[in-house]
Amino acid sequence: MSIFMQLIVSGISVGMIYGVIAFGYQLTFATSKTLNFGQGEALMIGALVGLTTINVLIGQSLGTFTAYFLMLPVVLAFGALQGTVVEWLGVRQAIKTKSEAGWIMATIALGIIFKNVAENVWGRDALKFPSPLPEASLSFWGIRIQPMEIAIVIGALGMMLAVEFFNRRTIQGKAVVATASDRDAAGLMGINTSRVITFSYALSSMTAAFAGVLVAPVTLTGATMGAVLGLKAFAVAIIGGLSSGLGVVVGGLILGITETMTGYYVSTGYKDVPGLVLLLLVLSLRPSGLFGKTTIKKV
């Protein structure tokens, strides 16, 4: 029983990372009906920029904890900039010309370019990311948990709640929601919808970069870290539904927990299989996702 609980607890923090990246997919999909297929690379390059920044700060004889917090705004700003570049180079033209698939290739291509840049700047080896919290596990009723795993859950939920708060409480956030529901009508309100779309790309990559520095202390950092995370988060976005914030949290947890369960009870070699089976099931039985909304239009 305690092993079972242990697997659930370990699955939760992995799942929250998937959830927060999937949340990033939703942000751009809501406003533009396009996705950044380089989302995993946004996470990776954010984590590497974070690594360099935190090492510079530690070199200034700051403590790891302080350095981590000072590094966050740099990483968030970098993520926002990176997302803006992706939107400008890869998505804007495709939206303007109403291209169905142009943005898919363009965002994949930009992702590959970011990966190559990372390999040249940071090398091909996985690097250790300094942990701001003690790495020794805490034990609760026999269940072991790393402090950083708790930080991941808090950080991921905090990021999503912050965006939700922005969307509901500020006029700029309301403009984002309006653009997501009806771009034409939002334009009539005086909202510059193409700027809103750029903004959602910036916010989406910022979320990914933040997820990168959240997960980096418990994994390793390197040019290849993004690809698998990006793909699994994409599965989570499909499982949870591209329109539901709750969906990505639940979808992320489902995937994270089934992975640790399969890894323990079946074989680590098969740990990616159940999530992908779930993805296929959802796609065939409920294509809008477990929590996907079917829009009701009153006439």
Add this chain to the structure above:
Amino acid sequence: MLEVKNLVASYGKVQVLHDISLHVPEGKVVALIGSNGAGKTTTLRAISGMLIPESGSITLDGQSIGGLPSYEITRFGLAHSPEGRKVFPTQSVRDNLLLGAYPRLTGARERGDVEADIEHMYDLFPRLRERKDQLAGTLSGGEQQMLAMGRALMLRPRVLLLDEPSMGLAPRLVQEVFSIIARLKRDNITMLLVEQFAAAALEVADYGYVLENGRISVSGEAAMLKNDKAVRDAYLGGASSSH
């Protein structure tokens, strides 16, 4: 005040508007009537920038707004309550009204007292006050129409474009909509009104334009159009036109 000259607009390769010219003077209500597919909605869409016109000029208070994107046109004080209402279904009634004041809240237009204007909208449309925290998608068709009009008015517009405010409403609600338009007119709000109920539209309007296959066929004072035999036969359902 709003001046449209020789407007030409197309959807793809199909030209829909041919050489439309019309004038909406300050403080007046102008009705644009015509059968389905005549180009009434397209005319409004071209004026508000939802559709980029091919040629012609559109000026508001002497400033050219033709060809600008709709978000920039709102800064000149042009509000458009579009066909199908297009309220934001996942946001509350109050948020929809706030979004109508977006240019005021973000410094693109003079701010004024936004909260007082929301209260004013609740006075004008009491149903909206009752439902102010409800999601707009849960409102009835009539309530959504009230919301769409209120949202457009939140701009404090120089001119208001109203597209088929009575569409799909029960007769009692149609009357209510027209009495609100009459009240807005008394408040000196300049309006360009597109309506299928031509008789009621000409009743409230000062001037009217009849659109036929994308061209203006007849225009003049509303009182005159109401008595024009051709207009009556085609759009007012014969002799009796009282509403």
